[in-house]
Amino acid sequence: MRRLTILAGAVAAGLTASPASAYMVYVSNEKDNTVSVVDSTTMEVVKTINVGQRPRGITISHDGKLIYLCASDDDTIEIIDTATHEIVGSLPSGPDPELFVLSPDGKTLYVANEDDNLVTVIDLESKKVLAEIPVGVEPEGMGVSPDGKTMVNTSETTNMAHFIDTSTNEITHNVLVDARPRFVEFTPDGSEAWVSAEIGGTVSVIDNTTREIKHKITFEIPGLRAESIQPVGVRITADGKKAYVALGPANRVAVINAETYEVEKYALVGQRVWQLAFTPDQKTIISTNGVSNDITFIDVATDEPVQSVTVGALPWGVVVSPN
């Protein structure tokens, strides 16, 4: 029965029949305080984990053993064991953690504390706070360069991308971007940082050498008002060729040629698209659709939505196991 469904889904999407390896997809559900665990092959929810209040930012250790989850209203970061799906510990996050990023060496977590205008630097082994870095009003988006030397935080009301030297934990550059910057994603070669602006409706491509905006990507969807196009999550393929941007209440994910910055396609997913994550084989990208309570699997080869899966209430963040 299950096999039939998969096959039907694969055929409908025009995929080849070769079975993809199964990954686990972890989705934080902001409203009902759970994490949904979805099998990437069967595209079914296999488990629902009860977590702290208002779970949002979610990431996973490089070995795939631990999930880190911002429980925003509990002012803590919870650690979930992926083998048992049990909460096995917590990190001292500072108040109202929303988003974070793991350093490339997997040792350090950089956390945005929205209520306190701070970025908190946490050493994962000792679970100690190494530094608190004052940034602009309502810090949110967090990105780290592939070499780990630069961390970028965005502040939503100050409207800046703050470039921070990770060796000194000090701000070196402040780049003004459009209103309500939500997310930072570095290109795989580290040459650019892409910053989405939810209210501004743009993605700024910042040159990581000059720390200046080299291009601003805008979006236009026939029949939709500009105000409803609100970029949030951004992901760039490992080969650096394609970028995906979640457009919030526009209910679409934009597919962008990352070399020319041209928007090539808008994939229609669910309502209020927040965040995105690739499967490790980069064959699939998954969107969380906050208002329609589901996630959508998009085929990276065709950029067509393959299937939507109902998860918990108000799905927000998503991360996929590395193995």
Added chain:
Amino acid sequence: MTSAVPGTLVAFLCFFPLVVNAPAAMAQETAPKVQSQSAKPEKQVTEIKIGYLRAYAPQLALSVLDVPPRDEGVAGAETAIGDNNTTGSFLGQKFILDVTEVKPDADVVPAFNEMVERGDRYVLADISARQLLSIADIAGDNGVLIFNVGATDDVLREEECRVNVLHTAPTRTMLADGLAQYLVWKQWRRWVLIYGSHERDQLFAEALRRAATRFGGEIVAEKEFKDTGTARRTDSGVVQIQRQMPVFTQDLPNHDVVLVADESEVFGTYVPFRTWIPRPVAGTAGLSPSAWHPASEQWGGTQIQNRFAKANGRRMLSKDMAAWTAVRIVGEAATRTPGADPAKIDAFIRADEFSIAAFKGQKLTFRKWNWQLRQPIFLGDGRSVVSTSPQEGFLHQVSELDTLGIDEPETKCAFE
């Protein structure tokens, strides 16, 4: 007449979390262009002073919960000054709030002139329409930009509009339209209107009548509730009201909703649950339209609400939000211009592409024809947000926000 409020500027030094590190020179001056600054020790800090002129006297309300806080509006401006200063700490800009208070019926001209002398180039006005008109042209002559954060009078955006007066407070017609759209969406179309006997009550009643005509509501009956000068609160409490209000509403024809227009706080709070037949109440009582709601947590609202509550020990109200938005508009322009040149800041705010984010789910822009800030209207019942307007299906060729209030084709505003 004029009394300077204590603690005007001092209060905000504590909001400076950082050593100021900002650029020595910023070459670009074009509007939303962007520059990157390297963080070096800063020597020069540019000060930008924002005035706040308010008419204040303690007010009573039918419910003690509705008595306006002492710092209503000012607290919103101060929170925005703090936000601007956090951003300013990266750019070498420092914002200062200069508050002046007068009596509600006072001549505001001397106080305003003093603010101009102190160098306030931007003044938030929380004063009556008459007071505002008495200073609008003096402001214009002195190159002062006024942000109206308190007066909802449509006339200030219409017949008496001024090119140097920008409005972050919504109008009565915007509020009434936001409410009417929801009632029509609910298919509750038959309304009775009870209005107070004071001028402002009648102005809001007129806005509700206009909204009924625009959106297909029907006002099947109207009744005036006269202010006979009774005390707002007495020890015998609600005994008489419980008997009087049913009788007052007994002769009304059948209806879906009772609309109340009582800005003066004479009877409105007493209408819900006391009508002759069981009907929902909306307007200045019951389901009320507003520029902000103290319980709104949508669209990042949680952050501003937490920040405001932490700093001020109370929830954020509509006037606080109007003032916050006005100060942020100046801050946004100063950040992006960048600098403190009033002419450049003015031009930046008036540019086509200008917008401001204010936790309302979309960018807010100005109506160029009368400098009213477009904004969604919250509908709430005192505990929670019930809805926000514009409602689904109310379409507009320019912006759905322009389905709220007087639109460009109807405007009576003509700038010279």
